[in-house]
Amino acid sequence: ILNVEQSPQSLHVQEGDSTNFTCSFPSSNFYALHWYRWETAKSPEALFVMTLNGDEKKKGRISATLNTKEGYSYLYIKGSQPEDSATYLCAYNFNKFYFGSGTKLNVKP
Amino acid sequence: EAQVTQNPRYLITVTGKKLTVTCSQNMNHEYMSWYRQDPGLGLRQIYYSMNVEVTDKGDVPEGYKVSRKEKRNFPLILESPSPNQTSLYFCASSQQGPTEAFFGQGTRLTVV
Numbered sequence: 775i776l777n778v779e780q781s782p783q784s785l786h787v788q789e790g791d792s793t794n795f796t797c798s799f800p801s802s803n804f805y806a807l808h809w810y811r812w813e814t815a816k817s818p819e820a821l822f823v824m825t826l827n828g829d830e831k832k833k834g835r836i837s838a839t840l841n842t843k844e845g846y847s848y849l850y851i852k853g854s855q856p857e858d859s860a861t862y863l864c865a866y867n868f869n870k871f872y873f874g875s876g877t878k879l880n881v882k883p
Numbered sequence: 884e885a886q887v888t889q890n891p892r893y894l895i896t897v898t899g900k901k902l903t904v905t906c907s908q909n910m911n912h913e914y915m916s917w918y919r920q921d922p923g924l925g926l927r928q929i930y931y932s933m934n935v936e937v938t939d940k941g942d943v944p945e946g947y948k949v950s951r952k953e954k955r956n957f958p959l960i961l962e963s964p965s966p967n968q969t970s971l972y973f974c975a976s977s978q979q980g981p982t983e984a985f986f987g988q989g990t991r992l993t994v995v
Binding site: 805806808810817818819820823825863865867870871872873874875876 | 916918923924925926927928931939941942973981982983984985986987988989
């Protein structure tokens with residue numbers, strides 16, 4: 775079983791704060807790294823799929839970077855809004871999917 | 884509308900009574916998989932299928948069976964459910980290769 779770790783486990787920020795989370799994964803035999811956003815009582819929804827070392831992806835105020843050599847990815851949220859409150863999951867994809875346990879973000883108005 | 888449909892959404896059953904959770908996708912995806920989500924453990928893959936008649940074990944396959952007779956359907960079968968299979972289950976599908984997965988709405992199963 776591969777180990778995918780996310781930190782922090784939870785995060786409480788004020789509206790307007792910028793924040794970031796970390797996903798660590800095995801650096802050997804890399805194939806793809808996924809980020810998903812999971813709101814309470816809904817299904818996870820894809821944010822990014824990243825495959826190349828040094829890759830940087832952006833969707834609105836959310837962006838992600840990837841370092842496959844050292845085995846980590848960062849997810850950034852600029853100017854957090856209450857609607858950003860959700861659990862953010864990363865998944866290491868190598869045939870199977872290995873999900874981290876997520877970072878739960880709570881943005882207070 | 885592109886979607887992954889799971890049924891039922893909620894199920895309470897008794898130990899030992901066989902059940903099936905259905906999963907269907909309308910996106911012609913090759914890859915389908917099942918996950919269970921337990922507090923503090925994130926999503927753990929139960930089984931996956933890379934195409935019709937091709938299935939393989941994920942990290943937590945014990946107590947589960949799957950089949951992939953058609954591309955669109957990937958049912959999860961619990962032959963003899965036990966209380967430790969009480970969990971939230973998700974089905975997901977994707978194209979082959981590093982592409983995003985689409986998740987079903989989830990099935991909350993309680994085994995008493």
